[in-house]
Amino acid sequence: GQQVMQIPQYQHVQEGEDFTTYCNSSTTLSNIQWYKQRPGGHPVFLIQLVKSGEVKKQKRLTFQFGEAKKNSSLHITATQTTDVGTYFCAGLLSNTGKLIFGQGTTLQVKP
Amino acid sequence: DSGVTQTPKHLITATGQRVTLRCSPRSGDLSVYWYQQSLDQGLQFLIQYYNGEERAKGNILERFSAQQFPDLHSELNLSSLELGDSALYFCASSVGGDRVNTEAFFGQGTRLTVV
Numbered sequence: 001g002q003q004v005m006q007i008p009q010y011q012h013v014q015e016g017e018d019f020t021t022y023c024n025s026s027t028t029l030s031n032i033q034w035y036k037q038r039p040g041g042h043p044v045f046l047i048q049l050v051k052s053g054e055v056k057k058q059k060r061l062t063f064q065f066g067e068a069k070k071n072s073s074l075h076i077t078a079t080q081t082t083d084v085g086t087y088f089c090a091g092l093l094s095n096t097g098k099l100i101f102g103q104g105t106t107l108q109v110k111p
Numbered sequence: 112d113s114g115v116t117q118t119p120k121h122l123i124t125a126t127g128q129r130v131t132l133r134c135s136p137r138s139g140d141l142s143v144y145w146y147q148q149s150l151d152q153g154l155q156f157l158i159q160y161y162n163g164e165e166r167a168k169g170n171i172l173e174r175f176s177a178q179q180f181p182d183l184h185s186e187l188n189l190s191s192l193e194l195g196d197s198a199l200y201f202c203a204s205s206v207g208g209d210r211v212n213t214e215a216f217f218g219q220g221t222r223l224t225v226v
Contacts, residue, residue, distance in 0.1 A: 042113070101156065
């Protein structure tokens, strides 16, 4: 079936280290979205990428959408304790309306 | 505050029972999504409605059903409940239903516990 895979499932880093999570879809996506869920909270929209090869930055966060519109990555530079949470990618499947979430990457940052 | 309201926040019920979860989307949003999140699990897509009509279906059990009303609020009905249905159920809304304006805004969720 249509799936969006995300790795790694967990990542523990020392504060100041970089962090990357990867997302891969079995089918071409209309767009890819990224969300952050803090412990005990609900997913919060971060960004949406639509164009093939698109790169967007939000302060220390860099988001990329692959050329084939099947994969994406989120890179955080110099992590801070406030970055703790689970990061989800979500792919909008072309012509279906389905917004399918990856399993998420839970980031722990040690001060 | 995302602008999406879900009620109730918590629900405890017995196996075999039926419950209804309610969602009011953000003002102006036409799409409503329902997701199930179990412990340490991702967000499982259940179903999407757009402007009152079913738009997309995910891994929704036959015991579950949903609808979106003319005022755009949505309800998720869960029947013949089993212990494994215990989870956090999220509703999300977006302006559009396909390609554009599809960023989703999530409610706080309804935590369902089946005992």
